[in-house]
Amino acid sequence: MTIRLTWQRVALALGALALAGMAFAWSGLFQIAASSGHWRVTDWFLHWVMRNSVKTYSSFQTPEEVTTDQGLVSAAGHFRQSCAVCHGAPGVRPSPVMQKATPHAPDLAINAREWTDRQIYWILEHGVKYTGMPAWGAKDRPDEVRRMVAFVRRLPTMTPAEYRALTEVAAGVDVAGVRPGVTAVCTGCHGNDGRGRGQPDIPVLGGQRADYLLASLERYASGDRASAVMQVAASQLTRAEMRALADHFAAMPGLQAGPLPRTHPLLTEGRHADQLPACAGCHAPDRAHPVIAGQRATYIADRLRNWRGDEKVVDARKPHATMPVIARRIPKEQIEPLASALAAADPGD
Ligand code: HEC
Ligand code: HEC
Ligand code: HEC
Numbered sequence: 001m002t003i004r005l006t007w008q009r010v011a012l013a014l015g016a017l018a019l020a021g022m023a024f025a026w027s028g029l030f031q032i033a034a035s036s037g038h039w040r041v042t043d044w045f046l047h048w049v050m051r052n053s054v055k056t057y058s059s060f061q062t063p064e065e066v067t068t069d070q071g072l073v074s075a076a077g078h079f080r081q082s083c084a085v086c087h088g089a090p091g092v093r094p095s096p097v098m099q100k101a102t103p104h105a106p107d108l109a110i111n112a113r114e115w116t117d118r119q120i121y122w123i124l125e126h127g128v129k130y131t132g133m134p135a136w137g138a139k140d141r142p143d144e145v146r147r148m149v150a151f152v153r154r155l156p157t158m159t160p161a162e163y164r165a166l167t168e169v170a171a172g173v174d175v176a177g178v179r180p181g182v183t184a185v186c187t188g189c190h191g192n193d194g195r196g197r198g199q200p201d202i203p204v205l206g207g208q209r210a211d212y213l214l215a216s217l218e219r220y221a222s223g224d225r226a227s228a229v230m231q232v233a234a235s236q237l238t239r240a241e242m243r244a245l246a247d248h249f250a251a252m253p254g255l256q257a258g259p260l261p262r263t264h265p266l267l268t269e270g271r272h273a274d275q276l277p278a279c280a281g282c283h284a285p286d287r288a289h290p291v292i293a294g295q296r297a298t299y300i301a302d303r304l305r306n307w308r309g310d311e312k313v314v315d316a317r318k319p320h321a322t323m324p325v326i327a328r329r330i331p332k333e334q335i336e337p338l339a340s341a342l343a344a345a346d347p348g349d
Pocket of ligand 1: 047050079082083084085086087098103104105106108111112114120123124128131132133134148152
């Protein structure tokens with residue numbers, strides 16, 4: 001006797017299967033213990049699904065540029081703060097607790113070779129569901145993700161000494177009122193002299209207004225100012241430590257607090273036709289705005305570009321809405337020359 005395949009029978013069979021599945025889930029027999037690991041076949045299947053998903057989505061959900069050859073220090077420092085606990089790092093073992101997760105985080109010195117830059121970018125930006133691999137900590141910071149792609153790429157050949165050189169600076173300073181060790185986290189990226197270790201993406205803190213540094217730390221910690229790197233660094237500070245560190249770095253030599261140089265017309269005259277006020281109208285010694293002369297050109301240009309992308313902000317009178325509106329009015333081809341003119345009073349490293 002043969003059973004004829006009809007739609008009704010198929011539907012019935014599927015329904016029975018779903019019910020059996022529900023009954024199994026309800027029974028509590030499904031093994032969710034991380035200690036039991038995965039069967040080999042489950043492990044293979046899950047990785048196959050993940051790999052296909054990453055391949056598909058990374059082909060259209062990534063920007064044109066997914067890596068960079070600049071700014072390894074901030075990526076390495078962020079990796080040390082946020083990733084090494086699960087993945088380990090050159091010369092650093094992952095936390096044994098995190099290695100008891102299923103799946104546990106792979107050694108990227110081995111696994112990074114299996115992925116293209118574009119795929120790593122996608123994984124870092126979005127994270128991986130059901131694995132504990134988190135998404136990037138801040139929205140709209142493709143520049144931060146790019147630097148991390150470059151860092152992950154370097155892991156297979158990075159020695160412990162190279163990793164230490166990227167993440168630590170010798171002979172740290174003590175700042176009164178700040179827990180021991182915390183200041184060393186800051187100087188690992190910002191340097192003992194607050195000049196950012198010559199890195200293109202790390203701003204000069206020396207000579208900056210202390211109130212502005214403090215406000216920035218608060219806004220990073222709350223997520224108001226988007227940076228995964230600085231959010232992690234700032235959220236471990238108490239309010240008193242923020243104050244002490246802001247005062248400490250502001251008191252160092254670095255930025256040029258005097259009137260802006262007359263080396264670019266937008267700095268001191270603005271541009272009437274575009275309703276662009278002179279930068280010097282606000283960034284002046286007697287005004288409570290950040291010091292920008294002597295700041296690193298790449299950092300200035302990146303901030304201006306980042307603000308330009310923020311098109312939701314339309315009312316320049318709102319707090320922190322000023323710069324997005326101003327940045328959009330700067331002619332695109334003037335961003336680099338303007339940033340270079342400001343940086344020309346270079347603190348030198
Ligand atoms: C809570 C633990 C945890 C943290 C923190 C974490 N990861 Fe992961 N990560 C994982 C796990 C687990 C996987 C494996 C996902 C899989 O293969 O299914 C993974 C996968 C990856 C992969 C893909 C490699 C592969 O073959 O699966 C990269 C690249 C990666 N992580 C980088 C990072 C970076 C960079 C950070 C820090 C910003 C980070 N991870 C933070 C747990 C973590
Ligand atoms: C892993 C590297 C890293 C660490 C660690 C780090 N910073 Fe930063 N910091 C950066 C980068 C990169 C930026 C620029 C972020 C951006 O684009 O907004 C920055 C920006 C800042 C700013 C804003 C400056 C401005 O001109 O707007 C302050 C203030 C600051 N950091 C203070 C600190 C303090 C205090 C610590 C220690 C608790 C610290 N940072 C730790 C990399 C780091
Ligand atoms: C109406 C006042 C005003 C004018 C005009 C102005 N700015 Fe600003 N600027 C600000 C404020 C306020 C901030 C702090 C923004 C924040 O914290 O979100 C700032 C911040 C900045 C920063 C970031 C500094 C840092 O350390 O991260 C840069 C760079 C900058 N401005 C460049 C410019 C340039 C270039 C011009 C001229 C084209 C200009 N600004 C004109 C008010 C102004």
